[in-house]
Amino acid sequence: MRRSHRPMLVLLGLLVALGSSLRGTGFSDAAFVRTSTNTATVNAAADWTPPTVTAGTPATPVQGVVNLTATASDAESGIASLTLQYLAPGASTWTTLCTTATAPYSCSWDTRTGADGGYDIRARATNGAGYTTVSDAVHATVANSVVVVLADPGDVVRGTIPLSASVYSGGALPWLVTIQYVASGGSNWKPLCTGLSAPFSCSWPTTSATNDSFDLRAVATSGATSVTSAVVTDVLVDNGAPVVTMTDPGTPLSGTTTFAASATDAVSGVAQVVLQYAAAGGSYQTFCTLTVDPYSCRFATNALADGTYSFRAIATDVAGNTATSAVVANRVVDNTVSSVSVDDPGAYLTGTVTVTAPASSSVAITSVRIQRTPTGTSTWTDLCTDTTAPYSCTWDTRTVADGSYDLRAVLLDARGVTTTSPVVAARRVDNSPLRGVDVQTGNGDGTLARVDAGDSMTLTYSQQINPASVFAGWNGAATAVSLRLRDGNLLSGTNKTDTVDILRNGTALPLGSVNLHEDYIKARKTATFNATMTATTVTVDGVPRTVITIVVGTLASGGGIKTAVNPSTTTWTPSATVTSTTGVACSTAPVSESGAGDREF
Template sequence: MSREEPGSDPGSSRLLPLFSAEGWAPFVASVLSRLYLGTVLNLALIAVLPALLGWHGTIVQSGSMEPHISAGDVVLAAPLAPAAPVPVGGVVEFSSPASAEPSGIEKTRLHRIVGDNADGTFVTAGDANADADSTPLTREQITGQARLLVPMAGLPGLWLGTGNLPALALWSVVTLFAVVMALFGGRPVGGPEKSERADGNALHEDTTGPSATAAGAGMPEVTGSPEPRPSGVRALAVRASAAVGIMAALIALVLAGAAMFSSAAFTASTANAANTFSAAADWTPPSVTITNPGPSVQGGTTLTAEVVDEQSGIRSVSIEYLPAGSMTWTVACATVAAPYTCVWDTQSVPDGSYKLRAVGTNTIGLSGTSAEIDTRVMNAFGIALSDLGEIQRGTVNLVATITSGSASKGYAVRVEYSLAGTNRWSALCANLTAPYNCSWNTTGFANDYYDLRAVAVSGSTVTYSETMTDVLVDNLGPVVVMSDPGTPLSGTRTFTATATDAHSGVAQTQVQYSRSGTTTWTTLCTVDIAPFSCRFDTTALAYGSYNFRAVATDAAGISTTSAVVSNRMVDNTITSVSVEDPGAYLSGTARLTASANSTAGISRVRIQTAPAGTSTWTTRCTVTATPYSCDWDTRATTDGLYDLRAVLTESTGRETVSATITERRVDNSPLRGTDIQAANGPGTAGTLGTGDTLTLTYSQQINPTTVTAGWNGAALPVTVRLRDGNLLGLGNTGDTIDVQRNGSTVNLGSANLKQNYAKSRRTVTLNATMTATTTTSNGVPRTVVTVTLGTIASGAGSLRTTTTSAAMIWSPAAAVTSTAGLPSSTAPVTETGLLDRDF
């Protein structure tokens, strides 16, 4: 064996090859390779280890939120706690249903929540997208809130998953080269091959000839090379195993990443200097509002926005306009410093209607958009006509107003009218001077609907106000007749009047009485829904002779008094008995009630029924004291029409029989309507509009094909028809809707809204969609038919907004059958729950 000379440095001999010219290249390649592999493995660990916190990661597949995040980044999301609010303004991971995807396949998406809707859903959008996502997001779809971004860590998985094999192959070659250089490329070259000790120093060199060490020590001389030890082989095996392990780990991460895609980009990136990372500093875009400059603008108009971003600050604010009928927003003006005001040169655009919005961008590039407002550019001049309301009579004052233009100019102003919908205009008032008042004597016009507008002329320029459509002229009162209540009158009696109005409709009818020989009239009852009748207990009146009349008032405020029915005797000293009307349809347990009076004393009152038109009377109950009422279990009776009466037996044994109430239907069909509900959509409450819904619930499952041919319950385009109650003899508050398909009414029956949603004698149609779903109540499956209103198809000017609450009544159609073939009951169904304005 050889021995090193005293004072020699063993390490210097091993470093000498490194400083040679041929030693630099492998050394630098080895260092860079180790840095590259360290970065890749660190990013992979960053993307995987947060799973210990319950987070999960996905690889971003598209660039819908560029430029901040690119495809191939890994986004880590944490589950949203049940009690946590939905992070409006933040980025969430959510499941986009197949119905919302052009491919028809459910996908995972990462987008920002940019707003919330009144119905509890949310609006999402990608930062790089011009428009918001078309499908609203529900809380249940949210699978996580974005917490951390690892840039580029998922690129190999993305390449594999999307079939980008050239890029994957190039990365694989580079990574394999880095592994080889990191583990094998840094060893010094040159010099004899050495076996190494664990401390890295040379153990021996291969020699020939006598051993100096042996000779010097007086030891026997050894000839030839000693047998090499296996430590170098083991080091090579360890490095090879490490290389295989690193490649296996990277391949596993690539394969795992290929299955964890999201079809969206992220919001803000993390820092990745020296393999470090951090959560994004600002996930929220600026809050932006715009101040309304008024209904009309002209010249250089100052526009103001309020923009707030407490975290990042504001980089710029622009205010944009959208002309009516256009889809493209244009920058009107911009500013970069608070207060965020700028001047819009409205003379650079044509006069007309515009929408305005403000867009604020913070210092990291996130943008927020304000709600849109409406205005009108009127650089020439404009004119408006005062709102009249929908019904007019007598002399009406019309006021026209110049809304823009120079006050020093002279304008020729007139008011015109046209029979509604004909567009044939005639002057109502001409050559008006400021303040442009026009007196319209409607008595010289036929009772009908008219359109009105104001016209202003300056030189050769003519401008028109918005047309006031469907103004009803009604100078004719209703027709009313008081029905004879009979004589003598005793007990509880029905008082009835008939009233009609050809134009604005009957608003209400009063039944009045007075003592014969006097002129003092007292209201007995007021009814606003046809038929105009009421029940009244005459025992509240003193014995004597009375006169009766009816007073009907139409929606224009004109009242008409009927002829008097005179000298009707009220005498409650005689025996009287009557049975109250229980309603046209009876089911389940029905309450039967009678009224009775006798000076001789009442022994008992029997309430009886008989099949309609027969004399086979069956006593349902015998009552000996007030109240004379009892419950009738109609389920023990065959369905059909029945007559009802009451029989009074006096203490003397004399009997008095009441008048008969005829043809009241007992109907205990298992299939029947159970409820009707309506809900207002995003539009104005109290008027029918887009997004409003009507829901009809049956007691059992129905066969959808019996509603309309070929229907299976899926979404079906239909038309909803709204008719004013006066067209159906139901008065102003009897407006009714039904559902039509291809011009024919479907078998859902009709719904009386019990309110005034359409102008008098007008019809409105709306596009709609009808669907049927199944719900289970008390273990019984039921069908729910939902009709969702869309745009107005005809009669837009004939809609009214009601401010009064009422309960709708649905009259189902017998043509609908259950899945077992049983026909539906036609018994009316009254809306349940609190009174509301429905639509």
């Protein structure tokens, strides 16, 4: 879903997330004020479905005048217009070739008016309801004169890597190609492969290089003529295995048990951790595959026959290197006795939550009591007593003071014997009236799923905030800030926990951080963008709420920006420094974006 091209869907998704009935709902797009009564009516459109669009891929190399094509359709309101665009080599903004309203959609492109090299081409289709969809980009190489192109070996490499180059418009001349490398950002180019004749390929034994980032390029020569390719930047070499440790789950094991491992990788980051078990004398079987830290899962041991088992973890990094933990051996699974546990309801608890206690017994279960106590105390209070599986109860957390609580369950079996579960510790009850309720990102006119100029991010609070709690003297008016994008590995995370925060004059503002849960920047890189921040009000059911909008500008420092491949759901963790207009501190409970997971920015 591309929210930036469906503004009405964005607004309605926001209102649903805020608990609005759409009748009578309004908003204000003025600068922030403490109390706002400016409203506008939201009306439903007849067509909620965006169009579909695909850009045609021209044959490579592209020379002279070519015809670019695209296909688009919309079953409800039809296609109102289609625009074809290209991104020139080294450019950061897209150039429009033509806009047409009539199928078949095509336009003429005189490639001689621009530089030779690699181009991206895309199409933007708008339907009769005003919704726009941007196609995935296709690639073409323009070669009106001699061009050498080095194929990208990938962001992360290991072992022996094939390298290849292509020479376009070289005529019948005999060309020789040298492939060179340098530490990323350096200028002292060294040869990797020399004297390559067609098909200009060789192998790179990366084990002879350090685990670091490198830039690559190809140089083609024929007599006195020499042509250099565009640089393939930040190719990360990683031939080192991750470090992984299986956490001892204890013994004996019964019922549903938490299994975990710790894993780190100092270069490309951990891609996944697999947890496995093996019965005595048997082969290992996988019971959990984990891609996000903490690497843990709940597993029902009553699915296994009682007996002695070994457990291990296998970690794989982004480059494909693997490591296997030491075996945790001689752990006994015994489900012939009573067992009970509490499913973790989450780190932050708000409003009414369900607490579940899986239980089993070799004799009949009479009841299961679920209890809570403030963390650090030992006086337990019953939340409920349940006599029927699944054993659970609802807990209205607003009946207790905000703070940290421990949870446990007590099973009573038909013999009159009680079994007490392990404690689920330090679950934070947080019912602050000021909290984050939604986070969204939007694509401007740049590349979908890539942070670039014109993109935006919005943070929505449940109430109006005091803008001066963000920084002294601010009244919500447009102000210059920086958007910082950091690779998750720099923050003890993974490649798929890249994080955004907002700076002013080099200092992070107390807006918290946004975890993108996908790979938007190369390993261990940081990029900072110029940006503009404003605060506005949105009134929902008579309650004014603050929306902070950050619009991305030009890249100010750093690099390694990537285009994410997979949809994700971002998570915003607000800061308690921000306060409401009445001085109430904001909840720090994380909030996930509303709507379907999508490719951000």
